[in-house]
Amino acid sequence: MLSFVEMFLPLIAVVLVICPLFYMGKKGVNAKNAKHKLIAQISIFAGVFALAMVFQLNGMVALAAEGANPVVSIVGTNAQGMGFLAAALSTSCSAIGAGIAVAAAAPAAIGAISENSDNFGKAIIFVALGEGVAIYGLLISILIMNKL
Structure with a gap:
């Protein structure tokens, strides 16, 4: 159980990183103070990142000491079921997103090609980029399934 x-x-780290953004939005940013606010934001992020890494080093040492234990199989457990659900969600959501992208890009590409047939190469690229989203989702689901 987590302490x-x-x-x-x-949560504290996220609040430390986000608070200056709310302050900048409230007070406004002009050309004179934008550089100082950007440097302050980067410094706060770097500090929070460094603190997170320091706190994680203790956990990494503890995990390294347990490395001598044999690997436990997750076959037939809830973890395996969640892995299958993650693979299914990555494929289905990317396919839905690709369908929406192609539904918007394909009619526009057909219209552009009908006006000028020289636009075929430019128009087909946008349709192919929409299909690429589905391929990336399928790739992620294959990677997840290989880990199960």
Whole structure:
């Protein structure tokens, strides 16, 4: 079970990184103070990142000490079921997104080609980019299934 510090430390880190953004949005940014605010934001992010890495080093050492234990199989457990669900969601959501992209790009490509047939190469690229989203989702699901 996670301790109180392990549960709320990431929340505190996110708040430290996001708070200056709210301040900048409230006060406004002009050309004079934008550079200083950007440097402050980067410094806060770097500090929070460094603190997170320091806190993680202790966990990494503890995990390295347990490395001598044999690997436990997840076959037939809830973890395997969640892995299958993750693979299915990555494929289905990317396919839905690709369908929406192609539904918007294909009619526009057909219209552009009908006006000028020299636009075929330019128009087909946008349709292919929409299909690429589905291929990336399928690739992610294959990678997930290989880990199960």
